[in-house]
Amino acid sequence: MEPRNQTDVSEFLLLGLTDDPELQPFLFCLFLAMYLITVLGNLLIILAVSWDSHLHAPMYFLLSNLSFTDICISTTTIPKMLVNIQAQIQHITYIGCLAQIGFVLVFGDLENFLLAAMAFDRYVAICHPLRYTVIMNPRLCVLLILLSLFISTMVGLLLSLMVLHLSFCQDLEIPHFFCELAQVIKLACSDTLMNNILIYSVIGLFGGIPLSGIIFSYTQIVSSVLRMPAAGAKLKAFSTCGSHLSVVCLFYGTVFGVYISSVVTDSSRKTAVASVMYIVLPQMMNPFIYSLRNKDIKIAMRKFISKIPSFL
Template identity: 70%
Template structure:
């Protein structure tokens, strides 16, 4: 096929979720339910943190930003999937695809960086408790959030702008349920060497540096906990990290699952399912992780639920 400039391409075609008409309504209901649970759960976390003065600390400030990021990440992909299922049309405009690529990169990388910031917060709280309020003040907390957002936006805009230099063949098809930078590069008809190098470089940075920071923080945290003389002190210190460790395991575990599926499977549908689960499961489960494993969050949520009038 003859390559065409990106300005000539009106739309891309995404992978169809299923070609079975009987399953479409079931899958639509499933993803709609997941999306509603994700949005409602994360909004409750944000509302609980805003309304409870006991939660006005850096740890919960970072958590509220993580919840907002989860809502944005899900909103970037799931509504378009639901629309395509409903109208039975898998197309997405070139501009819409590029915007989806950009926002997925922003919010996925932002969540990655927020997990590192939260690990640093736990490190200061446990290893330097007497200096915690001095070090993790409002100014530093806001600066860490803004820096994480700036890095994520800069990376996303850079890769999105680099896509503009690519040319595509007629009716390009993306073997995923949403637009993703690596797949966009694969279906391009022009030379993609520079784009591929930049994507692998960014992936190695964002996939290597943040986890290394988290491992370093928890290595120091574990060392400090083991030196504590009191068993109750050890338990209390570890319990403050339990929710974050669960969120970290979920985020990187599903990410590793996507990578393994792309390496060891030749089925584009299996890889597509793994990719969408990475963008769906983590945002949905994070509210449950923090609400079920955190006593303060449980109390704040009970207060909110208690204020809801019963219609009896």
């Protein structure tokens, strides 16, 4: 089979989650509903935080950025899948595929850093409450967001642009509903050793550092809470971390679940189905987790929704 240089590749084929045409209408309705819930839920949190002055605090500033990131991740992958199902096509252009790889990496890594920043915020609030306003000042919050965005963008550009150096064979079918970096690299006929080394190195470094920060923060939080004499104080401290900890468990749990499933199964299609768990589900569930477990968010969202008719 003759390898083709990247300049000769005009498009890839996204095979989606199933070959069964009878399931396509169901998948279209399912993912359309999930996308609308994701966008509306996260947008509601952003608007509620912006509207309610009581929520103009570092924790909710970081939360609104997390909600924006969730919208971006879903918008990068789901609409193209919906268009393909509706138009009954499987094509995605070479440039479009590279762009999708880059955006998924940028926003996925950004979510990783934001969860670490939110863990640091909870650590300061519980372990250093008297210095909270001094440490978590607006300047630091903005700096954390900008630094996270810069690192995530560099990682996304580096890993996606490395694909430009690959040559591809005639088989350009991606057994996935979006252009996942690992699946695209598998299609290459040229040597991918450097790509794989770079992927594992970069993801291990810039994925491991935020995760280590989260683990450190919660280790210190648990240690500090256990030293509190009053049971009521312990319960209140843990309750302030409940929403964030639930989101962290959902995000990393689904990511590790997909990784394990890719190891134990040889089916790329099954891995694609499993990837829905980390590329779609956490982004949809985050607004529910925060609105159900966080009293302030619940009240603010309720007030904002009640004011919507007066805006129209």
